[in-house]
Amino acid sequence: MLAPKTIRPAMLRATRGTRVLARLPAVARPMQRMAASAYSTQRTTGFDPSVKTAMDKQTPPEPGSDFRVVIVGAGNINFGSDEGPWNHSFRLEHKLGPRLKVVALIDPSAERARDVLKTKCQSFVLSAYKDTIVYPDFKSYLESVTEENRPHAIWVGSPPAFRGSTEPGRNLEQLLTDGLPGVPLFIEKPVATGDVDQAFAVADMLKKSGNLVSVGYMLRYLKVVQKMKQIIAENHLRVMAINARYIMAYEHTAKLDWWDKSKNPGPIVEQATHFCDLARYFGGEADLSSVVAHSLEHYEPAGRLSKIPVDESLIAPENRIPRVTCATWKFDTGAVGSLTHAVALQGTDYSTELDVYADGYSLRLVDPYNNPMLYIRRPGDDHEEVVRYNDDDPFFSEVSNLIDCIEKGEGTSPILSSYEDAVKTYALTWAIRRASERSARSPPPS
Numbered sequence: 001m002l003a004p005k006t007i008r009p010a011m012l013r014a015t016r017g018t019r020v021l022a023r024l025p026a027v028a029r030p031m032q033r034m035a036a037s038a039y040s041t042q043r044t045t046g047f048d049p050s051v052k053t054a055m056d057k058q059t060p061p062e063p064g065s066d067f068r069v070v071i072v073g074a075g076n077i078n079f080g081s082d083e084g085p086w087n088h089s090f091r092l093e094h095k096l097g098p099r100l101k102v103v104a105l106i107d108p109s110a111e112r113a114r115d116v117l118k119t120k121c122q123s124f125v126l127s128a129y130k131d132t133i134v135y136p137d138f139k140s141y142l143e144s145v146t147e148e149n150r151p152h153a154i155w156v157g158s159p160p161a162f163r164g165s166t167e168p169g170r171n172l173e174q175l176l177t178d179g180l181p182g183v184p185l186f187i188e189k190p191v192a193t194g195d196v197d198q199a200f201a202v203a204d205m206l207k208k209s210g211n212l213v214s215v216g217y218m219l220r221y222l223k224v225v226q227k228m229k230q231i232i233a234e235n236h237l238r239v240m241a242i243n244a245r246y247i248m249a250y251e252h253t254a255k256l257d258w259w260d261k262s263k264n265p266g267p268i269v270e271q272a273t274h275f276c277d278l279a280r281y282f283g284g285e286a287d288l289s290s291v292v293a294h295s296l297e298h299y300e301p302a303g304r305l306s307k308i309p310v311d312e313s314l315i316a317p318e319n320r321i322p323r324v325t326c327a328t329w330k331f332d333t334g335a336v337g338s339l340t341h342a343v344a345l346q347g348t349d350y351s352t353e354l355d356v357y358a359d360g361y362s363l364r365l366v367d368p369y370n371n372p373m374l375y376i377r378r379p380g381d382d383h384e385e386v387v388r389y390n391d392d393d394p395f396f397s398e399v400s401n402l403i404d405c406i407e408k409g410e411g412t413s414p415i416l417s418s419y420e421d422a423v424k425t426y427a428l429t430w431a432i433r434r435a436s437e438r439s440a441r442s443p444p445p446s
């Protein structure tokens, strides 16, 4: 469980039903390619709010030559679930139409892979999946590759524990780039679960290999987020403070492993990573040595939760996740960042917000998952202007932009999260987790 449970229906409703409350000037395209570094992206201004990113607003894709994709992971991110609006295969189908040919689905769970393929083959997207072969691992797939069936892209949505490292068994990126040099990669967040240095080593390796890589920090593609970037760039603002708040509704989070930080890197590295990433997107590089954090642990009086849907006693006490993590840090610019993550709400909707402050300005991004709204306060006005956009789908934008870059050349559409940049977000999330663990109160003697 990674983000609001209800985000799929709510967000899809929102993208169709909302209206633009403030009409905004369109800025000439094409967008500059957003560079990997958040600091340099601060200067990017290209953004066209009128571009339709909802799938039902796209011009139907035309027939043409096959576009061959290998999908790694037959789980929720690639094939959808009730937990949220993510579903990469659905977006690939809408982007590529009859050209999409999924040549391989790699997943050690053959049953899960066959199940998702069966569903696809019973629908109108049959042509994309009727010849898909299921492989248990990348090595066995590689043996089948010829010049004729070489993929145009590899879509990686396997658990992060199996990638983002140079260690055998966790070195998927190395296998991919050695086996299929130059093939563009889409890789889900977080980029790893292990050592941060190893993830940086993978980033170096990918830079050297020259593969085009896009990482799934999809909130960067939201129009409201791009609007914030535009305001900052056009007004030459220096961000002074960023305040991120991610309060999850825990009542339906029924995966035992999610509550166990020995099985899962925990709520900051897994979940709040999207907000740490946005904080870096607006604030630039974080000074990791400055991170301080506190947690509320399960054994403290205020940390008792009444509606945990799993039997937490099955998890060793030292591996149970914190209920609250509050962190602050400095950015290299001197700006201050802060994050509050809490496992506190019941019901289904999360409460999430990111505030960015600069001289004379407040930019408040509210509910980016369900119903993204931007509240803008400008110099000379005490009131907030409210902006929201119809027809936005950041998941479609990230898929569409990578395909455009593959087909029409790098830079055609912005890739907003590079691998190296994503590793820097990964490093920030670990710095927060570690800082909170260092300052945690000891459990009472048993």
Ligand SMILES: NC(=O)c1ccc[n+]([C@@H]2O[C@H](COP(=O)([O-])OP(=O)(O)OC[C@H]3O[C@@H](n4cnc5c(N)ncnc54)[C@H](O)[C@@H]3O)[C@@H](O)[C@H]2O)c1
Pocket (backbone or CB within 6 Å): 002, 003, 072, 073, 074, 075, 076, 077, 078, 084, 086, 106, 107, 108, 109, 112, 137, 157, 158, 159, 160, 162, 188, 189, 190, 216, 217, 218, 270
């Ligand atoms: N951007 C988002 O909002 C978002 C949303 C959901 C998930 N995610 C990310 O997507 C990734 C996958 O999450 P999920 O929810 O789909 O998980 P999941 O558990 O639903 O599915 C993972 C799938 O990968 C398979 N798998 C396990 N080991 C594998 C390996 N070595 N190679 C290939 N496949 C393997 C599993 O059998 C399973 O079918 C995670 O990194 C997660 O953080 C991102």
